[in-house]
Amino acid sequence: MSEISWGLWKLLLQGVWLTVQLTVFSAALAAVVAFVIGLARTHRLWIVRFLSGAYFEIFRGTSALILMFWIFFVLPIAFGWQLVPLWAAVLALGLSYGAYGSEVVRGAVNAVAPAQREAGIALSFSPAQQLRKIILPQAWPEMVPPFNNLLIELLKGTALVSIMGVADIAFGASLVRNATGQSAPVYTIILVMYFVLAFLLTRGMRVVERHAKAGIGKAPEKRVGLRSRLSPDQVGDVARSGAAPAGGAGQ
Numbered sequence: 001m002s003e004i005s006w007g008l009w010k011l012l013l014q015g016v017w018l019t020v021q022l023t024v025f026s027a028a029l030a031a032v033v034a035f036v037i038g039l040a041r042t043h044r045l046w047i048v049r050f051l052s053g054a055y056f057e058i059f060r061g062t063s064a065l066i067l068m069f070w071i072f073f074v075l076p077i078a079f080g081w082q083l084v085p086l087w088a089a090v091l092a093l094g095l096s097y098g099a100y101g102s103e104v105v106r107g108a109v110n111a112v113a114p115a116q117r118e119a120g121i122a123l124s125f126s127p128a129q130q131l132r133k134i135i136l137p138q139a140w141p142e143m144v145p146p147f148n149n150l151l152i153e154l155l156k157g158t159a160l161v162s163i164m165g166v167a168d169i170a171f172g173a174s175l176v177r178n179a180t181g182q183s184a185p186v187y188t189i190i191l192v193m194y195f196v197l198a199f200l201l202t203r204g205m206r207v208v209e210r211h212a213k214a215g216i217g218k219a220p221e222k223r224v225g226l227r228s229r230l231s232p233d234q235v236g237d238v239a240r241s242g243a244a245p246a247g248g249a250g251q
Helices: 008-040 048-059 064-079 085-110 115-124 127-164 170-181 186-217 232-241
Strands: none
Touching: 008 048, 008 085, 008 127, 008 170, 008 186, 048 085, 064 085, 064 127, 085 127, 115 186, 127 170, 127 186, 170 186
8 A cells, every 4th residue: 555656546536537527428428318219119100119129129238348349449440430439438338328228218108107198188288298297207206216226337337448548447456556566455445436436426316316206296215224223213113013033032
């Protein structure tokens, strides 16, 4: 640890910032793709459903790393479009995770009760108005938890870009390890950095979930933590109820 100079620490911190940028840009692209493809998969025209379903199946079954290489190496040869590694990574991650997100959107939209759609028709709403005023406001709170999981997976997936020489956290860790010859301390620090970023993203998405549910008058889900489970009040409630723990005495 003492051998890691300020210059090496600075390299790691720059990697954190680049990882954050990768996550934000890729998530923005993935969100657009998820809503466009997800809503298209619920369209009444079969050709729209077919094309969007084909996109979903192709990108779901394609490795993000191979897609990244294809965009960076093959795209310039085939079409003459050369992207820097950073934007090639953003494009590959956004398209891949957007395909997974489209299934979240499709499922949440289809979960809205048919009576809600019928109410929109009774009010003479156009399909676009039904989507904007009735369907999406009710589907959005159901999308947030799965989107949270995908966002965390996307954050961890950004480590793939280090193979292309993009100076993210993983790339910086490799340079620091080579400079110091220390593997355990360096990768332990990187492990903690990824955990902190994932924890912050999770807390932020829970705030979004609470606001989304409050917007439709739905009470937020109560999350019982370990501390509350072990509190004296909880223990007293269990004792008064006469409940015995599973596998304990008296069974």
